Amino acid sequence: MGIFDALNTSVGGLQAQSFALQNISGNIANAQTTGYKGIATAFSDLIPDSTTPNRQVAGGVTAYSVATISSQGTVSASTVGTYMAITGDGFFNVQSPTGTVDNQPVFSGVTDYTRRGDFQVNANGNLVNSAGYYLMGVPVDPKTGNPLGNVPQVLQFQNNFIPAQATTTLQYAANLPAVPSTQSSSTATAGTITAAGGLNPGDFTSGFNPLVVGTPAPPYTDATTSGSPATNQQTPPVAITSGTLLSGTAPSNSLPTGFAVGDTITVDGTMITFTDVSTAVPPGAQDPTHVRIDDTVGDLLSKIGAITGQAPTIDASTGAITLHTGTVQNLSVTSASAGWTAMGFGATTNTARGGGGTAGAGVVIANDQTMFQQESISGGAVTVYDATGTAVNLQLRWAKTDSASLGAGHSDTWNLFYQANPNATNTQPAWINVGTNFTFGTNGQLSSPVGSSITIPGVTVGTQSLGNLTLNLGSGGLTQYASSGGNATVNAINQNGYAAGQLQSVAVNNDGIVVGTFSNGQNLSLAQVSLSHFNGTNYLKALDGGAYAVTDESGPAIAGASGHISGSSLEGSNTDIADEFTKLIVTQQAYSANTKVITTANSMVQDLLNVLR
Template sequence: MSLFGSINTAISGLSAQSSAFGNISDNVANSQTVGYKRVDTSFIDYLTTSTPSQNQPGSVVAQPDYINNIQGAITQTDNPLGLAITGQGFFAVSETAGQVNGLPTFNAQQFYTRAGDFTMDKNGYLVNSAGQYLNGWSVNPQTGVADQNALSPIQISQTADNPVATSNVTLSANLPATPASGTATASSPISSQITVYDALGTSHVVNLNWVQNSANDWTVSIDAPDDTGGGTLGSAEVQFGAASANSVPAGTIGNITSATGSVTTSGYSAGQAATLQFSADFGSGTQPITLNLGTYGQTAGVTQYADTAYSLRGLTQNGVPPGAFSGVSMQTNGDVVVNYNNGQSRVIGQVPVVTFNNANALQRQNGQAFTSTTESGTPLAEAAGSNGAGTLVTGSVENSNVDIATEFSQLIVSQQAYSANAKVVTTADQLLQTTINMKN
């Protein structure tokens, strides 16, 4: 019985080593596959009889040992949409189930992968080289908050960015305490220009004309040549330091008063914004604009200090012209950002990182993908870098976690083990033949 048992044991060894060869072959073949996770081999001993006085040969079975939680090398690429995960976790992806009206429909089954070589397809979806569609959380365009309750394929819209009418202008400048001769007068005011946008995104020039009334007292007149009412919008008196009769440091705005035309002002309030409001009509209806000149009693904004010429320090406004789609970029926090040629950008989605308690128990699928199992635990979608989830590396991909040198070493060991098992079979066969020949 022991000779036949030895043959059966050796044959199981041949089968087990064949399985190991298969895993090694799979690993070597996919050593350059993005996001591939290697499969090692574990050998399990099965007994027939084993007591203190007797041991009969058993068998060995090869069992795959999935190495899904070991990271491969991160490599930079020239693909701005490439993503790699440093640490634990996977990308959530969907696979197609068909098409309707030229657009893909998706399998209800959720898949997971580390293959982050994403590019944008003709329909605006982010798809990796295995044809899987990147899933993410949608972002509310008004609040910028991601809806973390649902994952869906991310689709990039290449529509234009809508214009935004200017409603706020912030000016930072210094009016000269002693203007050059012949300037800052009614006939030769100090002028500065502001570019604003109407509701259609068309730019218009608004002129601020400054006239010095006395040492620390100025009048600013607001003029808009494109205004349908003729251009002159109104004026206000801006008082600095002691001229305002308010307790503010010299050279800082102490009051804005004497508003005319469409110009209005809320007057002095210590520590509050020094603003005035005016309205213009560029053909799209009345457009109210707030001009922020700084803070009462502080040096931020418009001041009046020693100089002979007007000095502009900063000018901003919140209007935006229309913009065309110029590209999409990925952020390390998972934000998917659409960029426009007007300098604006908008977050349209966020890519989470999905973690499992036992990632090595995931079920392998085609295309370096996995599906969850009872043993893997429940998938948990987390913001990148939070609650144990890995961080994202943009413009990069994760290579296979296969080490060729290790695979070749295991190949040699498996080859020798296979040969040894084959030798056991031939030796047992010779012993049986000798036993059979004994009757002759």
């Protein structure tokens, strides 16, 4: 019955070619689909059993799909920062939501895999591709850059907030001129440091030497001075015989009657004047230079604290008031008012120093600022941050303290200063010497200190405490070469602090790191995109939207992949249109040939039937 077998075989051939045509049409239809992997068709012959080889005949045919998942598509650049493409082996880990609850996606926990990298941030802060698959990865600590675990999870970047980071390190690189252009050098006595363009300690106020003698001056710390128990009135009034001690908290006590309109108290050069009750300033108003005589003790002390940076305190058991220097400067309070004496202090009061040493070593006071600026050059400025994220303008200046041009025993030496108080007055410290002698050799290279960094202790600018700062100079970062302008050339001045910030946008870099741009100008790592690979890549089960599911033949997903992620890129379809058109022609011809076999077999059967007639 070979004729009828031929008919069946031809029908099988038509089915196989139809199967091939279906795959070809699908490949052509997805020629522009992102990350699409074409499906090829393989044909397999079906040979009927035969007892002897010489009686074996050609059998039928069946068609199978052959995946080309491992075949790379063309990678092209994109302007979308969250798009990404994989070059080489690997798949993005994704999940598809099963529904939503309170507008938040709900997931089944089943991970799928895709090469389709057209991810964008949705309203909930997830990275979702155009097929609806949610990207997975490992969150990263934005401050340290270290991954937070190793198990991929659906990424979400909604309302990410980073707390402030205090400045701890300054990166600095500069060239100091061999001969600085200081104003004093042209008129200075020959053979002196000022004639060589440097700083002369003798030009500064006695008792305040801008140079560090011996060990660096300690940073300012809080020093106090306490008055005797005060005889302030209490509210409500009580009978006062020999005087009633101040008790309780300051706002509950009124000012002594010894204060009169026009009395003044001078705190660190700032005068506080007492006014009458008819003044337009309401009681307790935040006017740092006036106090009404009907104000409370607390009002006066808070205004003193606003000037010093640290409010005075009261011993509730004795009524004694303690003044604080704070951590920025010395404290000077003067008054000739009887009320001030009644509060427990003498007519003229000078408090202890807050620090810096009794000789004022390494300190430039406000009265000496003009001379200091004439004998020093700018070293640049940088915005640094305290622990709360408050921005602080850190000004630097360099002063040449010794010069090799002065002869034997001298070397080119510089001191670095920072501005401690931009609003300093009188004897308040305005600039602080960092306490290190920077010495240069004849070749202009830094010879001392040895190493790439120094520590600047106890840095405080105004009322903002920054603590110890590390100044990193790097290798060859600080030099002394001749400069025509006589100014410092600052090549780099950076720091590692920042204010708190809110997430503004995200993008993916070429290392597969999701980087967030924050309102404080910081670009910080938020997550690492996870990749997986398989031993049997082409045996994955294709799902809608360019995703794949694990099968027994593919094996389980293996974390990591040799492929490389390219940010702002997309992988296109791996379909070759020319190749598909060639297959289309061959398939059409094969299909037509099978129909001819059916026609021929039918004619032969008709001839056979005609024999019987």
